[in-house]
Amino acid sequence: MTEPNDDLMILATPYALHAMPQADVEDVERQLADAPAPVALAFADEVRTVRELMARMSAATAVEPPPELRARLLSAVDDGKVVELRPQSTRWRTIAVAAAAAVVIGVGALGVGFAMRPAPTQTAAEQIYAAPDVRTVSAQIDSGRATFVFSRERNAGFLVMNDVAPPKPGTVYQMWLLSDAGAASAGTMDAAAVSPSTKAVLPDLGNSTALAFTVEPPGGSTTPTTPIFAELSLA
Amino acid sequence: MTVLVTASSTLRGVTADLDALLRRVAQRDVEAFAAFYDNTRARVYGLVVRVLRDPGYSEETTQDIYLQVWRNAQGYNPAVGTPLAWLMTLAHRRAVDRVRSEQATSQRESRYGAANVDPPADRVAEAVIQLDEQRQVNACLESLTDPQRECIQLAYYEGLTYVQVSERLAANLATIKSRMRDGIRGLRKCLGVS
Numbered sequence: 001m002t003e004p005n006d007d008l009m010i011l012a013t014p015y016a017l018h019a020m021p022q023a024d025v026e027d028v029e030r031q032l033a034d035a036p037a038p039v040a041l042a043f044a045d046e047v048r049t050v051r052e053l054m055a056r057m058s059a060a061t062a063v064e065p066p067p068e069l070r071a072r073l074l075s076a077v078d079d080g081k082v083v084e085l086r087p088q089s090t091r092w093r094t095i096a097v098a099a100a101a102a103v104v105i106g107v108g109a110l111g112v113g114f115a116m117r118p119a120p121t122q123t124a125a126e127q128i129y130a131a132p133d134v135r136t137v138s139a140q141i142d143s144g145r146a147t148f149v150f151s152r153e154r155n156a157g158f159l160v161m162n163d164v165a166p167p168k169p170g171t172v173y174q175m176w177l178l179s180d181a182g183a184a185s186a187g188t189m190d191a192a193a194v195s196p197s198t199k200a201v202l203p204d205l206g207n208s209t210a211l212a213f214t215v216e217p218p219g220g221s222t223t224p225t226t227p228i229f230a231e232l233s234l235a
Numbered sequence: 236m237t238v239l240v241t242a243s244s245t246l247r248g249v250t251a252d253l254d255a256l257l258r259r260v261a262q263r264d265v266e267a268f269a270a271f272y273d274n275t276r277a278r279v280y281g282l283v284v285r286v287l288r289d290p291g292y293s294e295e296t297t298q299d300i301y302l303q304v305w306r307n308a309q310g311y312n313p314a315v316g317t318p319l320a321w322l323m324t325l326a327h328r329r330a331v332d333r334v335r336s337e338q339a340t341s342q343r344e345s346r347y348g349a350a351n352v353d354p355p356a357d358r359v360a361e362a363v364i365q366l367d368e369q370r371q372v373n374a375c376l377e378s379l380t381d382p383q384r385e386c387i388q389l390a391y392y393e394g395l396t397y398v399q400v401s402e403r404l405a406a407n408l409a410t411i412k413s414r415m416r417d418g419i420r421g422l423r424k425c426l427g428v429s
Contacts, residue, residue: 013416014397016324018331019390021398048316050419053428054327054391055320058278060372061392065280065297066290073272073298077305078265130306136295149302 005039008032012043016050072147072160075199076129125158125201137232141165141213148202148211148232155205157234161198166191167215174216176224177208178231186211188220209235253318261309268305275319279326286330286394296333300326327391334394375425383418386411 011028014020020028032040128134131151138147144164150157159175167173173194175186186202193200202211213230253274259267279300284293303325311321376384382404389400401411423429 010412010416013419014390014412017387017391017415017419018328019395019397019400019415021396024396048320049423049428051316051320051324053419053423053426055278055317055323056368056426056428057372057376057422058282058319058323059368060376061281061285062277062369063281063284064277066294069280069294069297070269070272070276073301074265074269076298076302077268129302134299134302134306136298136302138291138295147298149298 005035005042008035008039009043009046012046013050015043016047017054068145068162072162075160076125076149076158125199128154128156128158128201137234139230139232141230146213146230146232148234150202150205150234152205156201156203157205157211159198159200159202159211161194163197164194166194170218171215172218172220174214174220174224175202176212176214176228177202177205178210178212179206179208183212183224184208185220185222188216190218205234209233253322254313257304257308257311257318260305261311268301271304272301275322278319278323282323282326283330285392286327286334292333292337293330296329297326300329303329331394372426375422378425379418379421383414383421386414387418387422390415 008028008031011020011024015025015028032043035043128149128151131154133153134149134151136147136149138145141161141164144162146159146161146164148157148159167190169191172188172190174188176183177186184206187200189198189200211232211234212224212228214224214226214228216225253271256267256271256274260271276297280293280297283296283300284290287293287296300322304322311318315321316324376387379387385404386400389395389403390397395403397408397411397415400415401408404411406414
């Protein structure tokens with residue numbers, strides 16, 4: 001027996017499993033919007049059930065993540081521990097503050113529940129984590145690891161470095177945002193800033209395609225003077 | 236950190252705990268977030284690594300998933316499903332998006348087309364996933380026909396669309412859709428999910 005809606009209902013499974021090309025997803029959603037309520041409800045119910053099933057199925061593929069991930073996540077959401085690097089210029093700081101103000105307004109508009117809570121002053125890092133387009137890239141640096149969480153929409157990123165060897169005496173690490181226009185300094189870190197871990201907000205990503213690190217004399221340089229020793233692609 | 240799930244608790248218990256935790260996460264409760272992570276991390280990371288086949292990408296994607304949880308906990312709607320289903324749907328979506336964008340940008344098909352990388356079961360904390368449950372789920376997967384299991388493997392665990400599955404298996408689209416539906420029905424019946 002073939003019901004008129006069989007062609008639609010059979011799509012509930014691939015829809016729930018994210019196994020449809022985007023164009024087909026949009027097509028199904030259009031059909032559902034036009035379908036009688038019982039059909040749309042039956043489809044939604046089927047999708048819900050398949051997703052509950054896959055939640056159960058997740059027991060079969062469970063694997064413990066690396067333990068460092070927990071610490072990274074918790075420091076990411078725990079605003080009390082965020083430190084900002086010394087900015088290289090006042091312009092840098094002004095942009096950061098302006099961006100932060102703009103973001104707080106944006107978040108406040110999201111929902112009454114959020115806006116009504118007492119002074120949810122978000123740190124710059126929180127705003128990055130809260131961005132809809134937040135992305136994470138990371139790289140091994142010798143024995144340590146650098147992780148950069150960034151948002152193009154917020155035009156800012158948050159750098160966490162754990163167990164990276166500090167720069168040799170008389171040198172600093174300098175961060176650079178690389179773009180077609182060249183390398184723009186994003187701040188320096190001395191031994192005290194690096195060890196044992198660093199958290200820093202980098203505003204003004206612009207159209208940079210990578211975050212790179214070099215060794216420079218104290219105070220930093222205007223352009224990189226040594227080869228890049230680590231690079232995180234932001235492309 | 237509080238351990239909310241003991242080896243004897245059932246999935247129902249986990250779900251009830253997750254519901255309460257997620258409500259606290261929505262209030263920006265870092266400790267609740269940590270507990271939520273501890274109760275679900277193996278499921279999430281395990282699924283992501285199964286789909287992405289790359290520990291580095293999987294770590295990044297898992298981090299993004301939990302940041303999304305932190306950000307969107309207040310948007311969780313119990314009417315749409317349990318917190319675990321909400322989380323695993325979100326996790327799968329992000330993993331699949333990552334696979335598709337990597338495939339689109341780099342064409343490193345071989346990376347994802349490789350043979351199954353089945354995780355060693357002993358790496359999973361017993362407190363989080365009951366071994367009984369794991370055995371039951373695996374037994375149910377085994378109970379499917381080979382074509383059904385293959386369809387679910389390719390679509391869900393490799394992130395292929397049904398169009399790609401039909402190309403991979405040289406079968407027509409209607410057949411693939413039916414196999415997918417029947418495979419899922421089989422699993423539902425086997426696990427008693429209705």
